Amino acid sequence: MHKAAKKAKAAAPAASGKSQLVAALLCFFLGGLSIHRFYLGYTGLAILQIVLNIFIIGFIWVLIDLIRILTGSLQPKNGTYEKTL
Known part of the structure; x- marks a missing residue:
């Protein structure tokens, strides 16, 4: 594997298993309770x-x-969305 390909693969964040659609729906329907922030892993910001x-x-x-x-532009704290819109 070329150095550039290895570097690009290493730089890509790992998928977090989180769905962008679920995050958006949680934000839309339960945004006042900050459920989307808990879902994405941002506990301190959720509080x-x-x-x-x-x-x-x-x-x-x-x-x-x-x-x-x-x-x-708002990704899960530990990676990227598993499923996007």
């Missing part, structure tokens, strides 16, 4: 988001998360 949601500030964050999930 912070819940606290902010109590003060109504977090809705903007949830909306941004939904857009980021749909565009693919």
Whole structure:
């Protein structure tokens, strides 16, 4: 195998077993509870988001998360989506 191919293969993040569609649906329907963040592995941010949601500030964050999930810029913490939209 060529060096460039090995380097590209090593640089690619491993699939996490998470579905982008599931993440988007969780964000859309249960975003106020930050379930999508727990699903993606961001426990600390999920707790912070819940606290902010109590003060109504977090809705903007949830909306941004939904857009980021749909565009693919918010990936699971430990890799990439197993299934994408």
